[in-house]
Amino acid sequence: MTTIYNFSAGPAVLPKEVLQQAAAEMLDWRGSGMSVMEMSHRGAEFMSIMDAAQQDLRDLLAVPANYQILFLQGGGLGENAIVPMNLMGASPDATIDVLHTGSWSGKSLKEAQKYGKVNVVASAADNGFTAIPVRDSWRLSKDAAYVHVCTNETIDGIEFHTTPDVSLETNGAPLVADMSSHILSREVDVSRYGVIFGGAQKNIGPAGLTIAIVRDDLLGRALPYCPSAFDWKTIADNGSMYNTPPTYAIYIAGLVFQWLKRQGGVAAMEQRNIAKAKLLYDYLDSTDFYANRVVHDCRSRMNIPFYLRDESLNADFLSAAKEQGLLQLKGHKSVGGMRASIYNAMPLEGVQALVAFMQEFAHTHS
Amino acid sequence: MTTIYNFSAGPAVLPKEVLQQAAAEMLDWRGSGMSVMEMSHRGAEFMSIMDAAQQDLRDLLAVPANYQILFLQGGGLGENAIVPMNLMGASPDATIDVLHTGSWSGKSLKEAQKYGKVNVVASAADNGFTAIPVRDSWRLSKDAAYVHVCTNETIDGIEFHTTPDVSLETNGAPLVADMSSHILSREVDVSRYGVIFGGAQKNIGPAGLTIAIVRDDLLGRALPYCPSAFDWKTIADNGSMYNTPPTYAIYIAGLVFQWLKRQGGVAAMEQRNIAKAKLLYDYLDSTDFYANRVVHDCRSRMNIPFYLRDESLNADFLSAAKEQGLLQLKGHKSVGGMRASIYNAMPLEGVQALVAFMQEFAHTHS
Incomplete structure (x- = not known):
C-alpha cells in the first residue's frame, strides 16, 4: 500500500504511535475495564489523565506558575467571542486593538466588534496579505483593553517569527495570541503574553478541544453576560471541570504531549x-x-x-x-x-x- | 476476567460493538488512509460521516422536516446560556419560565437570570426533589419567551413520562427541553417542543458534543452579543460547520445511532x-x-x-x-x-x- x-x-x-496506542486502549484503558470515553470525568482514572495532560503541556511550553492552563470547547472561532467576553468586564469602554494579518485575525476583528470598540492596529490588506505590516506602521491605542494577534495565519501562510512587542505604547495592555495553527511547533516565551489560545485540531489533537493559557491577573474580568461555561475564572476555579470537559480529546492531546516529550x-x-x-x-x-x-x-x-x-x-x-x-x-x-x-x-x-x-x-x- | x-x-x-469498530478503524477509516480524527471536516470522507449521523438521528427520533439538527459544543451547562442568548433577541423583556425539578433545571434557572427575567413555574424544592410538582400548581407566564424543562433530572432521578403541556396558558410559548440524560431512550413527539438539547456524554457518545434540535421559526432570535459560534442560525446556515465541529465525537455518535437502528x-x-x-x-x-x-x-x-x-x-x-x-x-x-x-x-x-x-x-x- x-x-x-x-x-x-x-x-x-x-x-x-498515538493512534496505535489509542486503538490498543480503546476497549480497556490500562486494566480499568473502561474505554477512556466511558469514564466519569471526576473518577480517579480520568483525573490522572487530565492532570498529566496539563502538566505535560506546562512542561512543554514552560508555562510559568502564574498562568492557568484551561481545557475548553468552541474552537478558535468560539474564542473570538469568549476572549472579549472575559476581558472587557473591567473596562467595557476600552478599545480592543487587533492586528489584521489574514483571514483568522480578520474574523477575530469582526467578532470583537460585538463586545467593544475595535481599533485596527494595522492591516495586511494593504499588501494583499503577503506580509505582516511593518512595526512602524502600527497604530496602537494608549489604553487598550488588550491587543489581539494571530501569530500564525493558517489560510494566508503568514507567521510571526518574533514576539510582537506592544508594551510601550499601550501601557502594558495584555497581548492575546491565537496560536491555533502553530502552538507547540516552536519555542515561545509565554510570559510575554496575557492569553494564548488555540483549537487543538491543527497541531495538538482532535477537534472539539480548545486550549487557553491565561495569566492569573486576567481572570475575573468577564462581562456580566459571559456564559458560566465559558468564564475563564469559573473554569479555572473548577480545574476545567465546571462542565464535562471533552474527555477523549483531552486523552488524545495528552498522548500527543507525551509523544512530543519523547521527540525531545x-x-x-x-x-x-x-x-x-x-x-x-x-x-x-x-x-x-x-x-x-x-x-x-x-x-x-x-x-x-x-x-x-x-x-x-x-x-x-x-x-x-x-x-x-x-x-x-x-x-x-x-x-x-x-x-x-x-x-x-x-x-x-x-x-x-x-x-x-x-x-x-x-x-x-x- | x-x-x-x-x-x-x-x-x-x-x-x-461501537468501541470495537472504532478501534478497528482508528488508523485507517475504510481505506482512506486516515483516522477520522485526521480528516478535514470539509472533505468528502467526513462529510459522509456527518450527513449519515444527522440523517440517522432524524430517523431515530422522527424529527419533522421543519426542525434543524445541530451539532454543537459546550454541553448542557453551555446551553443554559446559549438557549437564552438564542431566544431572547426578539423579546428581551419577556419572561423566561423555568420549571424547577432538580439540580439540572436549577442550574438552568440560575444561568437564565443573566439573560432575562425568570419566573419559576413551580419548584420541586417544596417536596425535597422527589416529584415533579403537580400540574395544577404551575404558574406559567402569559407571554413567556419560552418555557424551560429538564425532562430527566440525572442527579435527582426524576423523569417526565408525558410531554409537559404548557401551550394554553402561555399563548404557545416554545417549550425548551434539556433531554441530556434520556434522549433516545424513549419515543418523543418532537413536534411538541420548540427546542430539544442534550450533551452527548450520557446516552449518545463522547463528551464534547452537544446536540440541539431547533424548530425553524426559532432561528434568528439571538441577542446581539450571542457569539457567532453559538448562534443557532449561523450554525444551521453552515450545516454545523461554521466552526470546526467535534469530528471524532460526531463519528462515535454516528456509530451509536447505527447501533440503535440495529437494535430496532x-x-x-x-x-x-x-x-x-x-x-x-x-x-x-x-x-x-x-x-x-x-x-x-x-x-x-x-x-x-x-x-x-x-x-x-x-x-x-x-x-x-x-x-x-x-x-x-x-x-x-x-x-x-x-x-x-x-x-x-x-x-x-x-x-x-x-x-x-x-x-x-x-x-x-x-
Missing part, C-alpha cells in the same frame, strides 16, 4: 519544522512552475500556500497527488491554489515525497 | 429500558435495606439514585461492588448515596448483576 501523507490544515495528521520537546520539534519548511520553500523559490507569494521573513513554517502558475492544471495536480498518497493539498476556498500544512506530526519524509512529486509534476507538465 | 458493568452517570458506558430503534430500546428499570425498582421496593425516595410515577428509567438505610456501609458497598466489576455507583456529591445510571448501552445483564450483588450485600450485612 502507498504510504499516505495527509497535508490537511486541520483536523490534521496525528502521530501514528518543543525545541527539537522546532529544528525539524525549520528543516521541513526550508525544503519546501527552497524548492518553491527554485522554480517558476509554482509560487508562494508571502514575503520571506513572514513565511509560515506550518502552512505553506502555493499556486501553480498555470491554474488550469489545479485539478490534475490534486488528482495526481492523491494517487501518490499525498492528501488534502487543496488550498482554502477563499484564496484558491494549494496548501501544504506540515504540522509537528508530518515527518520530513512526507515533505520529501511532496517535493519529489511536485518536481515530477512540473517536469511532465512544462 | 470479571465482566465489567459501568454505571457512570456520564461520560458513560458505550456499546461494545428507539421504540425497541424503550421496551428494554422499561424492563431494566422495573427490575431495579422492584427490588428496591421489596427491601428495607435500600431506598429510592422518588414518587413512583416520576421515577427515572435512566438514573436511579438509592440509599443504604445504614449509610455507614456506603464505602463497603462501593468497594465490594467494584470487586464484582460493578463500577461508578457512587451518587452525586450533592445528594450522596448511590446511583445506577442504566442508559441504552447498559445491557439487562448489567442490571441483573447489580440486583444480585445488592441482594447478596444486603443478606451479608443484615
